[in-house]
Amino acid sequence: MKVETTVNSNYTVVAIAGEIDMYSSPQLRDTLLQLVKNKTATVIVNLKDVKYIDSSGIATFVEALKKMLSYKGKLKMAQVPDRLMEIFNFSKLDKVFEIFGKIEDAANS
Amino acid sequence: MENAIEVIDLVTYYGDRKILKGISFSIPMGMTTVIVGGSGCGKTTTLKHLIGLLRPASGSIHIHGKDIAAMDNASLDEYRKKMGVLFQGAALLNSMTLAENVALPLREHTKLKGSVIDIIVRMKLDLVGLSGFGDFFPVQLSGGMKKRAGIARAMAMDPVIMYFDEPSAGLDPVTAAGLDELILKLHSVFKMTVVVVTHELPSIFKIADYVVMLDEGEVSFVGSLDEFKKSDKAIVRTFIERRAVEESISPDNYFKIITGT
Numbered sequence: 001m002k003v004e005t006t007v008n009s010n011y012t013v014v015a016i017a018g019e020i021d022m023y024s025s026p027q028l029r030d031t032l033l034q035l036v037k038n039k040t041a042t043v044i045v046n047l048k049d050v051k052y053i054d055s056s057g058i059a060t061f062v063e064a065l066k067k068m069l070s071y072k073g074k075l076k077m078a079q080v081p082d083r084l085m086e087i088f089n090f091s092k093l094d095k096v097f098e099i100f101g102k103i104e105d106a107a108n109s
Numbered sequence: 110m111e112n113a114i115e116v117i118d119l120v121t122y123y124g125d126r127k128i129l130k131g132i133s134f135s136i137p138m139g140m141t142t143v144i145v146g147g148s149g150c151g152k153t154t155t156l157k158h159l160i161g162l163l164r165p166a167s168g169s170i171h172i173h174g175k176d177i178a179a180m181d182n183a184s185l186d187e188y189r190k191k192m193g194v195l196f197q198g199a200a201l202l203n204s205m206t207l208a209e210n211v212a213l214p215l216r217e218h219t220k221l222k223g224s225v226i227d228i229i230v231r232m233k234l235d236l237v238g239l240s241g242f243g244d245f246f247p248v249q250l251s252g253g254m255k256k257r258a259g260i261a262r263a264m265a266m267d268p269v270i271m272y273f274d275e276p277s278a279g280l281d282p283v284t285a286a287g288l289d290e291l292i293l294k295l296h297s298v299f300k301m302t303v304v305v306v307t308h309e310l311p312s313i314f315k316i317a318d319y320v321v322m323l324d325e326g327e328v329s330f331v332g333s334l335d336e337f338k339k340s341d342k343a344i345v346r347t348f349i350e351r352r353a354v355e356e357s358i359s360p361d362n363y364f365k366i367i368t369g370t
Contacts, residue, residue: 021267022215022218022219022221022266022267023219025221025225026220026221026222029222029225054267055229055232055233055265055267056219056221056225056229056267058232059221059225059226059228059229059232060225062228062232063224063225063228086298087298087299090294090298091232091235091236092235
């Protein structure tokens with residue numbers, strides 16, 4: 001799994017590629033918690049190149065969102081592949097996260 | 110059709126008694142395969158081999174291309190992390206709450222932080238319709254709820270293969286149907302290979318894509334559910350039409366049985 005963070009003026013994009021599983025999700029957690037620590041107002045997660053996500057990956061996002069809500073931060077998902085969207089829908093996560101088709105839409109919302 | 114599991118010429122004994130007599134069959138990837146047969150036909154014994162609880166006397170069991178019958182214990186443990194099992198009695202630990210039961214494999218096999226594990230546990234309990242029951246102990250639950258909790262724990266590590274041993278056993282028809290629905294739902298969303306051992310006809314007709322039938326330690330039928338329903342094999346018809354099979358005992362044998370000679 002690769003995680004790349006790009007800081008823009010109003011938001012930060014976390015682009016993830018590969019598989020988010022029980023072994024790699026702690027690395028993603030470190031990245032997200034660092035952004036939480038810095039009280040980053042808006043984090044957009046680009047999931048376009050994610051081939052697989054397991055429960056630990058989803059739980060990592062949920063934990064980050066919970067922490068961000070304490071300072072009214074926003075965690076948004078963008079470019080979610082169909083396969084992941086199916087899991088998001090089934091796990092009712094489509095009601096937990098704000099989900100957008102494009103990064104720009106997430107940034108402008 | 111790619112196979113998840115290939116069993117080749119599997120033989121096993123309990124003492125001197127030959128239980129599996131050289132069975133061979135394949136289980137397709139991403140489908141729900143039901144292993145059926147009457148009581149004592151060897152289906153639970155077969156399942157125990159598939160999950161690596163028993164070692165065969167001979168034969169091989171290839172799972173995703175690797176022979177688990179030839180694996181050492183360390184490799185077998187790695188394989189077991191990728192599979193989930195719902196045992197007949199759910200096998201929950203009674204001294205632990207449901208949440209602790211579901212968390213157990215995650216705490217044992219991963220380096221995930223407690224806060225992440227707590228979220229996974231709540232997600233899994235919600236998945237099986239047990240939101241809010243995390244602090245309950247197994248004795249406080251009905252049979253159906255225990256099975257659901259067992260599924261939540263089996264799903265904790267996001268398995269690629271799920272095994273269910275007689276999931277409907279001991280449940281009323283409505284609860285059993287609910288469990289079948291849950292198996293269908295999990296299968297359709299997570300695209301897992303599902304293997305169910307059962308002799309419950311309504312379950313077979315509802316959840317199976319593929320059927321393996323055993324009889325007295327031998328494979329008597331392998332094929333799709335449709336082929337199973339249409340099969341004109343006597344053993345399949347007897348099973349589907351729920352006909353009783355008379356035991357044939359000769360007078361001489363019967364005399365030996367009752368005199369213990």
